[in-house]
Amino acid sequence: MNRWLPFVLFPILLAAGPAPLIVGSVRDQFGAAVFGARISAGTQSTLTDARGTFALAASDAGYVRINCDYCDAITVPVKPGEPVVALVHRYDALASGSPTERDLAFVPYDRAESIAALRPFMVLENSSQVRPGAQLSDHGGASRGMLVQAGGIPIYDVTSNQSPFVFFPSYDVEQIDQHAPSDAFQYGDLAGGGTLQLDTRTPGAWNGVSLGGSGNAFAAAQTFPGVSWSAATSNTGGDLRTRADAGASATAGDDTFDLRGFTSQDRNSLEAQQLNANEGGFGLFYTSTRANRVDASLTSDSGGYDGSAQGYGYSARWSDIEAQAGVTTQTPVQFFVSTALRNSSGLYSSAAPGDVPLTAAVITQTRVDAGMQTAGDRYQLRLGIGAFEMQYSGGSAAHQGLYGGTIAPGFTGSYEFDPHWTYDLQAGQSFTLPTILEAFASPPDTPALAFDRYTQITQTLEYSDLRRFRAAVTDMSESISGLDVGTVHSPGVSVAWQLAPALSLRAWLLRDNDQTQPYEPLYRFGVPVEPSTVGSYWLTYESAGVRIDAIYRRDLLDSNPDPHFDASISAPVSGQLRIFGATERIAGRRLFSIGLRAQPH
Numbered sequence: 001m002n003r004w005l006p007f008v009l010f011p012i013l014l015a016a017g018p019a020p021l022i023v024g025s026v027r028d029q030f031g032a033a034v035f036g037a038r039i040s041a042g043t044q045s046t047l048t049d050a051r052g053t054f055a056l057a058a059s060d061a062g063y064v065r066i067n068c069d070y071c072d073a074i075t076v077p078v079k080p081g082e083p084v085v086a087l088v089h090r091y092d093a094l095a096s097g098s099p100t101e102r103d104l105a106f107v108p109y110d111r112a113e114s115i116a117a118l119r120p121f122m123v124l125e126n127s128s129q130v131r132p133g134a135q136l137s138d139h140g141g142a143s144r145g146m147l148v149q150a151g152g153i154p155i156y157d158v159t160s161n162q163s164p165f166v167f168f169p170s171y172d173v174e175q176i177d178q179h180a181p182s183d184a185f186q187y188g189d190l191a192g193g194g195t196l197q198l199d200t201r202t203p204g205a206w207n208g209v210s211l212g213g214s215g216n217a218f219a220a221a222q223t224f225p226g227v228s229w230s231a232a233t234s235n236t237g238g239d240l241r242t243r244a245d246a247g248a249s250a251t252a253g254d255d256t257f258d259l260r261g262f263t264s265q266d267r268n269s270l271e272a273q274q275l276n277a278n279e280g281g282f283g284l285f286y287t288s289t290r291a292n293r294v295d296a297s298l299t300s301d302s303g304g305y306d307g308s309a310q311g312y313g314y315s316a317r318w319s320d321i322e323a324q325a326g327v328t329t330q331t332p333v334q335f336f337v338s339t340a341l342r343n344s345s346g347l348y349s350s351a352a353p354g355d356v357p358l359t360a361a362v363i364t365q366t367r368v369d370a371g372m373q374t375a376g377d378r379y380q381l382r383l384g385i386g387a388f389e390m391q392y393s394g395g396s397a398a399h400q401g402l403y404g405g406t407i408a409p410g411f412t413g414s415y416e417f418d419p420h421w422t423y424d425l426q427a428g429q430s431f432t433l434p435t436i437l438e439a440f441a442s443p444p445d446t447p448a449l450a451f452d453r454y455t456q457i458t459q460t461l462e463y464s465d466l467r468r469f470r471a472a473v474t475d476m477s478e479s480i481s482g483l484d485v486g487t488v489h490s491p492g493v494s495v496a497w498q499l500a501p502a503l504s505l506r507a508w509l510l511r512d513n514d515q516t517q518p519y520e521p522l523y524r525f526g527v528p529v530e531p532s533t534v535g536s537y538w539l540t541y542e543s544a545g546v547r548i549d550a551i552y553r554r555d556l557l558d559s560n561p562d563p564h565f566d567a568s569i570s571a572p573v574s575g576q577l578r579i580f581g582a583t584e585r586i587a588g589r590r591l592f593s594i595g596l597r598a599q600p601h
Contacts (some may be wrong), residue, residue, distance in 0.1 A: 022056040024076075024084025026066060030102065034088060037068035041078075069466045070094040070498075093504035093540060094470055094496045101175060101203060105599045106540075106547050108568035108582035110170035110217060110234070112198055117555065119178065120494035120508035121474055122194075123534050125556040126587045130268050130275040130307060131314075134165050138181055139476035139490045140512035140534075141456055142193025144432055149197045151245065151260045153283040153299045156190075158346040158363055159316035161435045163190060167264040167279045167303075168198070169241035170217040170234035171209040171597075175199040181456055184430035185369050185386030185410040186338070192430030192454040200245045200262075201228040211580065211595030215239075226250060237589060238269040258285040272309065279303030289330075295338070296325040318346035336384070337370040346436055361394025361436040371410075378416040385409040390433060390449055395440040402439060404449030406431055424460040429453065434483055438519070450519075452482040468498035474510075486516035492535075502543040509535035530559045545572040557587060570597070 022041065026034045026048050033052030038045055041061035048054045048068075056064065064084060067073045070091045076084055092100055098119040099107065109115045113134040117124035123140035127133055135145030148155045148163035155163040177197040184191035202221040209219040215236030222229060226249050233242040243264040250257050261282040268275040281301035288294040304317035326338025347360035371384025385407065392402040410428030417423065432452040439449070456478040464470035471494065478488040492510035499505055513531045536553035547570045554563045568582035573596070581594040 020058070022058050022061060022064060022078055022084060023054065024064075024086060025051070025053045026068070026086045026088060027052055028071075028088055028090040028092075030092075034068050034071070034090065037066055037071070037088070040065045040067075069464075070468070072501075089501070091468060091498045091504065093506055094464075094468065094498055098178070099176065104174065104176065105207075105597060106568060106570050107549050108551065108566040108584045110236070110582075110584070110593070111165065111586070112168050112173040112176065112196075113165050114584070114586070115173070116176050116178070116196060117553075118506075118536055118538060118551075120472070121476075121490070121492050121510050122178075123490075123510065123512055123556065125559065126562065128558055128587055129309065130166075130270055130273045131305070131309075132160055132162050132164065135162065136193070136196060138178070138194035139458060139474070139478075139488075139492075139510065140514060141181055141454065141476060141478050141488055141490070142190070142432065143484070143514070143516060143518070144190065144193070146193035147187055147190040147195045149195065150262060150281070151199050151201070151247065151283065152197070152258075152285060152297070153260065153262070153281045153301055154320065154322065155279070155281075156301055156318075156320040156344060157303065157316075158318050158320065158344045158361075159348045159436060161190065161433060163196075164277075166239075166241065166266040166268070166275075166277060167243060168200070169219065169232040169243050170215065170236060171211065171219050172200050172230070172232035172234075172243055173198050174202045174207065174221060174230070180412060180426050180458075181430055181454075182382075182410040182412045182426035182428040182458075183384075184428060185371075185384045185408045188340075188342075188365060188367055188386070188388055188408075189431065189433045192432055192452075192456070200230045200232065200243065201247060202230070206598065208598040209595070211593045211597075213593035213595075214589075214591040215593065217593065217595075236586075236591065240267045241265070254289045256287045258287075259283070260285070266305075272311075273307070274309075275305055275307040277303065277305035277307075292330055293328040294326070295328075298323050312351040314348070314350035316346065316348045318344065320344040333372055333374040335370075335372050338368075340367045341365075342367075348435075348437060356437065356441060357396040359394070359396045359436050359441050361392055361440060363433070363436075364391045364393075365389070380412075380414045382412040383410070388431070390451075392436075392439050392449060394436065400440060402449040404451060406451075406453065419466060420464055422462045422464075424458075424462070426458040427456065429455050431482075438483065450483055452480055452484050455479045469496070471495045480516055483519035484516050485519075486514070488516065489513045502541055504540045506538040506540075507536065509533060532556060532559075532561050534561075546570070562588075 026037045035050050037048040039054045039056050041058040041064045044058045046054050046056045061078055063075050063077045065075050066086050071088045076086045113136050121139050123137050125135045137145055144162050179195040181192050181194050187195050206222040211217045217234040219232035229246045231244045245262040247260040263280040266277045283299040286296045300321045302319035306315045322342040324340035328336040342365040344363045349358040350356040366389045369386035373382040389405040408429045412426050414424040458476040460472055460474040462472040474492045476490040480486050490512050494508035497505045511533050534554050539550045541548045550567045552565050564585040566584040570578050570580045572578050578597050580597045583592045
């Protein structure tokens with residue numbers, strides 16, 4: 001009897017074994033992995049992972065149905081023993097809330113600040129003066145612009161207390177990301193207007209630009225396993241910029257080391273203005289992903305400029321070094337803590353009216369921050385607080401010391417009422433330190449360090465049909481005290497609409513109602529922003545490899561409205577080589593460019 005037992009139990013064991021799997025991957029029309037696509041067959045369904053792959057338990061399915069947000073749904077046949085490879089048409093303009101890496105290669109703008117300002121509610125103020133140049137700010141919430149990081153290295157000019165864009169040549173930036181002002185507790189000075197993260201190295205294998213017209217631009221970038229580099233130069237209307245970047249990375253088990261460095265120069269001759277500026281920096285970054293995530297970095301940035309305007313000269317030098325370390329738990333509710341020490345020095349001299357004396361200072365900042373973050377199916381939360389201590393040492397004729405400190409909490413949260421409606425809330429406090437001239441050449445009547453404090457709350461309600469339309473309304477309120485006093489109120493609206501399979505529209509408007517009064521205009525770089533309406537209307541056509549972008553936008557120029565129309569066209573020549581032509585207006589000047597771009601992505 002026992003010899004018959006295996007034959008009796010075999011059908012039962014077979015039925016109890018693992019069910020056959022259908023495996024495969026989903027990518028969009030550009031070859032990018034599609035995350036979160038729903039794969040279904042009969043009553044079974046699953047979602048693709050971050051690499052766009054899936055495994056579906058189904059035994060006799062002849063086909064699978066694939067649905068994803070902002071995609072055309074498709075049905076793909078299943079062949080026994082073969083993986084499913086599916087290509088879906090995804091509407092890029094709706095899938096991302098900001099310009100994508102592909103957009104950077106097609107829009108008519110050669111400068112990072114112009115591209116970043118296509119993101120809804122980013123206020124761009126250009127300047128007819130070489131200094132301070134262009135400034136960006138999230139919802140217009142900071143008169144001195146936002147903090148800029150290049151490859152993770154902060155660009156921190158303490159003489160003007162700004163992050164200048166003049167050290168990026170035309171068509172040099174390959175990646176753009178942003179952190180909201182509510183994350184300022186982890187960044188500190190200047191982050192009250194948000195933090196812009198730029199990278200000039202290509203995320204793909206290689207990239208290149210060779211353009212002529214109103215100016216000339218050349219850029220090349222390449223990425224190998226463990227090594228990457230980029231080099232660029234441009235000359236537009238007497239503005240000659242050059243830059244070179246390089247990076248190397250190594251991984252040992254759970255540990256990753258990154259080393260990055262750059263050098264750049266700007267020589268600008270604009271009518272009666274002259275500027276010679278240079279900057280260089282390096283960064284060493286360490287990450288460990290064992291039981292807890294550990295991050296540490298050491299960054300350094302130094303530079304200076306010599307210029308003249310309106311018949312008088314000025315010069316400045318600065319240097320900045322920061323050491324940072326932090327740890328984050330890898331638990332459902334993540335807790336994090338980090339600390340940083342920053343030492344910055346600078347000197348400024350000018351022959352401007354009023355005989356501004358040579359002023360120099362060393363600025364030391366200490367930061368400790370902690371918080372928690374978590375996420376669920378319908379919500380995301382992030383709460384943190386930073387404690388800052390600042391010390392100024394320096395002056396003009398006499399040496400002085402100034403001390404101060406502040407606490408900066410921050411909160412970011414979003415809640416999904418249903419798949420179509422999402423509410424986002426950002427709230428926090430931040431600060432902007434005075435320039436060395438404000439601190440010493442014309443100090444306020446107080447023995448303590450006086451600086452601007454910002455209290456900000458931003459609310460955004462977004463609707464999406466998850467197919468071809470999304471819209472949002474936003475409102476930002478901010479109060480400012482310290483050196484500057486006043487309020488900023490910025491309501492706005494944005495829309496992204498796939499009008500047809502090959503035609504999309506992205507538009508946004510913001511009323512920047514800045515009522516801030518500066519403490520001392522004589523020592524303030526730039527012009528105070530007046531209440532104004534800013535925004536853009538961006539129409540994109542893409543079909544059969546041809547792409548056309550037409551943009552009407554309303555930025556600011558020296559605090560006044562600056563409406564202008566820009567456009568570009570790109571078409572394939574051979575392989576990954578494309579012909580590219582564009583026209584744009586920058587600071588009142590109409591520019592044209594045409595040439596070749598190598599765009600593997």
